[in-house]
Amino acid sequence: MxxxxxxxxxxxxxxxxxxxxxxxxxxxxxxxxxxxxxxxxxxxxxxxxxxxxxxxxxxxxxxxxxxxxxxxxxxRLSPPWTTEWISADGRRKLADAGVAPPRPALLTISVRCPRCGSPDTEELSRFGSTACTSLWRCRACAEPFPRVKER
Missing domain, CATH: 3.30.300.130 (Fe-S cluster assembly (FSCA))
Structure with missing residues (x-):
């Protein structure tokens, strides 16, 4: 069972x-x-x-x-969900699917492109295809990608 x-x-x-x-x-x-x-x-x-x-x-x-x-x-809304709760497997699966996972660090200097790995990215819209993602673009490979929003 x-x-x-x-x-x-x-x-x-x-x-x-x-x-x-x-x-x-x-x-x-x-x-x-x-x-x-x-x-x-x-x-x-x-x-x-x-x-x-x-x-x-x-x-x-x-x-x-x-x-x-x-x-x-x-x-349960308290404590509120945080991206720190995403497991290592979850982060890997997000990246494999082309979604930029947040880094489990206190300070994120740049968002890396999940396709080519470049840190040269920009946020296009705070609102992505789902309510918990935002839309980003890589300046190096020109590909758009969703990113899980930080809390």
Whole structure:
């Protein structure tokens, strides 16, 4: 039998389907009570994230498919999600998909192009194809790319 944690951790982000909610740091906790009821705690990437209802539905479906029909999902906004919660695998998958992952450092001097690696990039728009990304362009290879917004 698949554990509740494994089932929930395998749910992909509806806006970035190549990375899981666990890898993004959205999945905060999974608890199974003695009676089999599961409580899942999530923290969205930001308060108004439009994907939260889809994430909840996907968690419920994944847990039901793993034999856990009784699921409560709690949304915790404090502490707020931060890009520091993205795992190393999540960062790698973001980069592999052409999305510039934020660096796990206190100070980021430049944003590197996920395609050619050049630090010579510019932000074109604070708003990208999803609410949690912005649109950037590499001056070296001229390719546009999304970047996960810093919190």
């Amino acid at each position: 698949v554990t509740a944690l494994s089932a929930a951790a395998g749910v992909t982000d509806p806006e970035l389907p190549f990375v899981t909610i666990a890898e993004l740091g959205i999945l905060r906790a999974v608890q199974v009570a003695d009676d089999g009821r599961v409580t899942v705690t999530i923290t969205p990437t930001y308060t108004g994230c439009p994907a939260v209802s889809a994430i909840r539905d996907d968690i419920r479906a994944a847990l039901a498919g793993a034999g856990y029909p009784e699921v409560a999902i709690e949304t």
